[in-house]
Amino acid sequence: MNEQQGTSGAPEAPPLLNTLSKEFKPSNDVVQTPLQIKGECAFLFYLKSVTDGDKIHQTVIRPFFEMASEESFTSYIQSLPNQSEVPAKEQLFVKISAGSVLIAIRDRTFLLDVRLVKNNEVQDTTIEPTVHGPQKGLSEDIGTTINLIRQRYHKPSLIVEEIVTDDETNRTVALLYDNDLVEPEVLKKIKAELENLQTPLFQSAGELQHFLNKSRWTLFPTTIITERPDRIIFNLVGGKVVIAIDGSPNVIIAPVIFFDFMSSMEDNYRVSVLSGMTILLRYIGLFICILLPGLYVAMTSYNPNILRIELALTVAGSRIGVPYPSFFEVLFMLLFMELLTEASMRLPKAVSGTATTVGGLILGTAATEASLTSTIMIIIIAAMAISTFVIPINEMSFTMRVVRVLLLIYSSLFGMVGLLIGFMGIIFLMVNKESLGIPYLRIPWIGKNDELKADNK
């Protein structure tokens, strides 16, 4: 901390600055400096490490020495685009530590935003890649993220609302929504949730999403996390609220319904028949992924009579030599597949190739040859693994992995009927879920929404 220079006739620093310096005291990057020329005087207070030194020099220090009087300097500072009101003390601390410079001229104070952000490069889309859509995603810096969104949505009704949360790091959270399209009820709910956030620390969109979800046991995600600007715009137009968090390259979109998780942005970029085909494929994939293991158990152990006789015999024939009941076989293979998926996700790219090869090829063939599983089981596991990844949003595809196990348990206990009723149970669960008051799953007939005016109940 620079002590005040003891030149004679120098005015005392304003009390606000003294309080500030007391608060930030032991830190080495605090700068409190007076500017003095011919009796004219101003004080600066900022943190060296988060502010742009060049900018301060260009916009504050040089003009001060070039200007003739305090008055003209004051009006100059007032006219700067990055100038803002000086908030209450608590907020002021946050602002200063986020990269603002406090300027005191006589008894007036100004706050200039001169943030120095090093993590503002726009990142490539890696989680939800598309062929035709934008190849760049968002940024870790909230300013850049908002810029990326605003640059794609030129309407005055797009509102950006900054909320400073109560957590330990005072991270900036911004709400973005189209004021004309958003449902006020939903907006109110989201704001209330954010303000009542009782959590010491959150660092990413995923974590915040977790805290926004009130109930303790949840299977299905009720908000989407995305990195794609086109998905964000698409949802803004749909009247949804986007929550951006400083430091996270992803944003949260809320409220969402189940079908949002099954849509890829690519669907909009293709010819209608083509995208219809892909959507159909995706749903087939979804059903294969959750039903197949249960179906295998039900068909081999409970109701082989359902299949036509040739197929039933083939299945039974391939299980010759497998020493345990089918549900154990499925569980065993499912476990290895999940392990493989988890392992290849966490490993560095160079090693993950080896893991997949060893796991998939060698383990698969060896397991059948050792007659630990049937060959049909290997096919089923492979089909299941592939179809899991057809679901476009990661969160949902992970959820479906859990759903699959639940259905497997249900059909191991109760057979074919169990699979059917278990599947209905999953539908029950989804239908009974709400995302911020919006029903999670229902058949969306267009134009008939107000027929059953029960949504606001």
Added chain:
Amino acid sequence: MSRFLFYLILINMMTSMVSLTPRILIAGSGSGTVVSLIIALFVGIVMTYILVRLFSHFPGLGLPEILKAYAPKWFAKPILLFFGLAWYTAGLFTLIAYTIIIIRFLTPNMSIYTIVLTFVIVVTYGVFMKARNILYMSEIIFIVVVPLIVFIQLKGYINRDLNWDYVRIALMEINHLPDYGAFTSSLFIVIGTANLVIFNRVFTQLKKPTGKGMALLTFLLAYVLASTYFLPIGFGGYEPLKTTIFPWIMTSDSIRMKFGIIERIVFIFTGAFLALGVVSIVMHWHVSIQLLASVFDFKRFKWKSFNLTFPLLIVMFWVVAMFVIAKISTEGLFRAVEMYDDYFTPTLLVLLVFCLLLARKGAASKWRKSKK
């Protein structure tokens, strides 16, 4: 008319299509089922119209709320109790019928308790869902299942084994006086609208029935009623069918898919109807538990500020269901359903209309009073 109203009616109708109703109809085939079907269709449509009209006077209110507002307590409580029990029994019959179907046609080796246990978790969860969500859920299941059912029907009607002569014989019996048993059981098929006693809570804008809606409903009801009765006869023969318990299952088992992975249509058929059956049980028991909870509201019966009325009721539901399923024989079930249809269904309908008329009158006089 709201589409959800259609689901209430159609699901009730289609569930009873497979259970014991066809047998009751076929049992009376020599004595006047055909005329009863026509009368039941007519009465059912008129009843649907009257009920929807009456309920549209009380937007967003279920029967408990209506009676609470416009009827004395000593009158309301027994009626609600009766309705609650009647709906519970309706759901129970569906449950028993489907349990018997499962044990006969799908998993004969499984214990009957295990089969009931299959339903317990899912149905319990379903019963406790919000009424609105039950309607959404019924829509989803309906839309998934109906193509299968249409496919099966189509397969049935174009099948070469369908002998239209038997259908003609059955039609020839039109010259008999209507059979009461056949009339009431086909009335039960038609009268899904009565579920509005609770589901009207969701319909805040229940409009008066439109001509188009009623015409569509009449067509659908007529088709299902006719199909329920005539298609099994066409497959099974006029005389021999009288000895079967589940004519529809037998009928669907006569149809084969030559190139399908699943060769016997009966499995698709039971699967589709089982799904509808679960929805129907959920609907009936939801109505029942809400009605019963409005009768016995144990305010003091709490555990950590959590009212235990609903859990207690559902546990009782399942205990009774387990007990009855273990004891009852198919023949007993048949008798019970017959009795239920003969006495309960008409009483219930008359009582319901009576209550609503009374309440409407009360509402009108109250309104006049407040105007003065």
